[in-house]
Amino acid sequence: MTAPQVIAVDLGGTSLRATLAGPDGRLGQIRRIRTDARGGPDKVVAQIVELVADVRAAAGSTPILGIGLSSTGPLDPFTGTVFTLPTLDGWNNVPLRDLVAERTGLPVTLENDAISAAVGEWRFGAGRGVQSLAYVTVSTGIGGGVIVDGRIMHGRMGMAGHVGHMTLLPDGPRCGCGNHGCWEALASGTALGRIVRERLAAGAASSMQSITDRPVTAEDVALAARAGDPLGTEILAGEARWLGIGVVSLLHLFSPERVIMGGGVSSALDLMAGGIAAEIQARAMAPFRAVPVVPAALGGDAGLAGAATLAFAAAGTKLP
Amino acid sequence: MTAPQVIAVDLGGTSLRATLAGPDGRLGQIRRIRTDARGGPDKVVAQIVELVADVRAAAGSTPILGIGLSSTGPLDPFTGTVFTLPTLDGWNNVPLRDLVAERTGLPVTLENDAISAAVGEWRFGAGRGVQSLAYVTVSTGIGGGVIVDGRIMHGRMGMAGHVGHMTLLPDGPRCGCGNHGCWEALASGTALGRIVRERLAAGAASSMQSITDRPVTAEDVALAARAGDPLGTEILAGEARWLGIGVVSLLHLFSPERVIMGGGVSSALDLMAGGIAAEIQARAMAPFRAVPVVPAALGGDAGLAGAATLAFAAAGTKLP
Numbered sequence: 183m184t185a186p187q188v189i190a191v192d193l194g195g196t197s198l199r200a201t202l203a204g205p206d207g208r209l210g211q212i213r214r215i216r217t218d219a220r221g222g223p224d225k226v227v228a229q230i231v232e233l234v235a236d237v238r239a240a241a242g243s244t245p246i247l248g249i250g251l252s253s254t255g256p257l258d259p260f261t262g263t264v265f266t267l268p269t270l271d272g273w274n275n276v277p278l279r280d281l282v283a284e285r286t287g288l289p290v291t292l293e294n295d296a297i298s299a300a301v302g303e304w305r306f307g308a309g310r311g312v313q314s315l316a317y318v319t320v321s322t323g324i325g326g327g328v329i330v331d332g333r334i335m336h337g338r339m340g341m342a343g344h345v346g347h348m349t350l351l352p353d354g355p356r357c358g359c360g361n362h363g364c365w366e367a368l369a370s371g372t373a374l375g376r377i378v379r380e381r382l383a384a385g386a387a388s389s390m391q392s393i394t395d396r397p398v399t400a401e402d403v404a405l406a407a408r409a410g411d412p413l414g415t416e417i418l419a420g421e422a423r424w425l426g427i428g429v430v431s432l433l434h435l436f437s438p439e440r441v442i443m444g445g446g447v448s449s450a451l452d453l454m455a456g457g458i459a460a461e462i463q464a465r466a467m468a469p470f471r472a473v474p475v476v477p478a479a480l481g482g483d484a485g486l487a488g489a490a491t492l493a494f495a496a497a498g499t500k501l502p
Numbered sequence: 503m504t505a506p507q508v509i510a511v512d513l514g515g516t517s518l519r520a521t522l523a524g525p526d527g528r529l530g531q532i533r534r535i536r537t538d539a540r541g542g543p544d545k546v547v548a549q550i551v552e553l554v555a556d557v558r559a560a561a562g563s564t565p566i567l568g569i570g571l572s573s574t575g576p577l578d579p580f581t582g583t584v585f586t587l588p589t590l591d592g593w594n595n596v597p598l599r600d601l602v603a604e605r606t607g608l609p610v611t612l613e614n615d616a617i618s619a620a621v622g623e624w625r626f627g628a629g630r631g632v633q634s635l636a637y638v639t640v641s642t643g644i645g646g647g648v649i650v651d652g653r654i655m656h657g658r659m660g661m662a663g664h665v666g667h668m669t670l671l672p673d674g675p676r677c678g679c680g681n682h683g684c685w686e687a688l689a690s691g692t693a694l695g696r697i698v699r700e701r702l703a704a705g706a707a708s709s710m711q712s713i714t715d716r717p718v719t720a721e722d723v724a725l726a727a728r729a730g731d732p733l734g735t736e737i738l739a740g741e742a743r744w745l746g747i748g749v750v751s752l753l754h755l756f757s758p759e760r761v762i763m764g765g766g767v768s769s770a771l772d773l774m775a776g777g778i779a780a781e782i783q784a785r786a787m788a789p790f791r792a793v794p795v796v797p798a799a800l801g802g803d804a805g806l807a808g809a810a811t812l813a814f815a816a817a818g819t820k821l822p
Contacts, residue, residue: 256789265789314657331656337634337757341789342650347754349670349785352747361750361785427672430681434667435755437657465669465681469576469585469661 186245188493189237190486191230192295193253195219195269200233202241203490205501207306209483213237222272231285248289250493251282252298252485259340262292291492295485297334297343300327302488303442305501307479312439316432318345319445323358324366328436350427369424371400371447378403378417388413404450422454426461433470444478451477506565508813509557510806511550512615513573515539515589520553522561523810525821527626529803533557542592551605568609570813571602572618572805579660582612611812615805617654617663620647622808623762625821627799632759636752638665639765643678644686648756670747689744691720691767698723698737708733724770741767742774746781753790764798771797
């Protein structure tokens with residue numbers, strides 16, 4: 183008989199993915215469809231149920247212990263309720279966990295995507311072997327999840343670890359959350375894109391001036407910097423400074439053994455490592471300066487691996 | 503027979519205190535002596551041993567389960583080592599826990615003073631009944647301790663919860679830790695005193711101009727504000743703003759059920775509550791805005807109560 187498996191599901195604003203997963207973190211073939219962003223919760227739940235049925239059918243006689251569901255949030259993992267989904271229409275306090283459990287007949291574990299990814303990196307990626315880590319994902323926004331003393335840090339309503347919304351500059355740019363000068367407003371891919379477009383519009387010399395058919399993005403900045411473009415290099419240095427300033431606060435607040443950086447912007451982490459390290463040496467108290475900042479290892483699959491881990495844990499399976 | 507007790511000890515930069523403590527958090531008579539700040543670890547350990555012997559003698563036949571030792575830090579509660587004590591001479595990686603255990607023959611639990619105070623407030627003060635809280639003490643510096651999901655947040659080397667050293671203004675005033683714009687550099691009693699002295703030196707109209715025989719302090723500002731002095735009121739409003747900005751980050755990072763404010767500056771919390779609440783309403787994401795910010799209940803005894811709690815826990819005593 184095949185060892186029991188779980189089904190890991192990742193609900194994002196644009197795509198919905200599901201796969202079979204084993205206790206060793208190995209993911210099966212990942213099925214992906216476009217999230218019905220305008221359809222409301224009923225349609226999206228139906229999509230999840232259908233995707234789960236497909237994965238289950240392909241699993242044949244393999245026993246399925248449950249579903250680990252990673253979702254964009256904010257959500258409460260204890261009650262299984264999704265408060266809102268900013269990129270999806272009609273989501274307002276939806277009991278997503280129980281809806282999926284009822285329609286599939288399987289136990290469901292719900293966790294937000296950043297914490298799921300932190301768990302995935304912890305168990306199977308760049309965080310293996312530590313008891314405490316801070317995971318940060320820098321892409322459109324800045325999200326994160328914190329493992330401390332061998333456990334997920336949840337807090338009230340499971341809402342801890344919103345690292346992108348610590349304030350680093352109280353009179354700084356307005357954040358999507360309504361606050362000013364959040365880490366996310368200063369250092370996300372969105373912020374980086376805004377900064378480069380402002381500089382280009384002001385006439386800065388750069389190879390990126392040739393990009394005229396679409397908005398210049400964080401990825402363009404990284405590519406330009408790799409090719410030696412001075413503006414790209416300068417802007418990534420500014421990004422590294424903000425990332426370093428934020429990491430120092432994470433060190434002082436959570437005392438992780440490791441800081442793991444994921445997300446699109448972190449693909450340029452090699453170019454920014456020196457700048458981040460310089461901020462840590464200048465700003466962190468001595469006992470914190472030795473903590474390594476490392477790139478995430480699992481890429482976009484971290485959330486699925488983490489969701490699978492949580493489903494196994496809920497089923498009482500001891501993981502390696 | 504009397505119920506077993508523990509001895510709680512609080513080692514501070516200026517005073518050393520010890521008392522008998524019961525499992526209900528009740529403290530006996532507190533013995534206090536001046537810490538031998540210039541004597542080095544040997545002298546201070548001898549002071550602790552002597553104070554413990556006094557408490558023990560007074561306890562008669564009451565069984566003593568162990569010693570809970572709260573100390574200024576930084577220190578590692580897992581190894582029982584004090585790294586340095588900034589206000590005391592000659593402290594460099596001192597195995598304080600084991601030294602005290604050897605000389606007293608009692609098991610010793612060592613924890614830093616801010617975390618001890620957080621535990622004391624959690625068990626017997628303003629944090630009773632919650633699973634997650636952030637405790638902040640605003641006095642000379644800003645310290646803190648975080649309880650999350652029913653446990654102390656320790657992290658690597660037990661160094662988590664240095665809330666005073668999150669950066670809120672990267673180009674702000676230099677902090678004692680070497681960084682710029684830490685919460686402590688912006689909102690501690692020391693920062694508040696500096697701000698009022700600068701304003702008075704610049705000739706601001708205030709009743710505080712009459713204080714000429716000593717430096718004006720945070721307590722003077724609170725007194726002046728209570729009496730309606732405009733400068734005192736204005737400066738406390740600025741203090742409330744910085745406290746509120748910091749609290750918002752604590753909400754987003756730790757998702758506590760309650761934020762507990764202690765320390766000398768927090769004695770003016772009633773005057774600042776409106777200003778702090780205004781920052782929370784303006785800056786915190788909606789699910790966090792309902793979290794109450796409350797004054798600490800145990801004052802200077804929180805650390806002793808917390809140290810006692812940890813000693814009972816180490817002895818396996820179930821607390822109420």
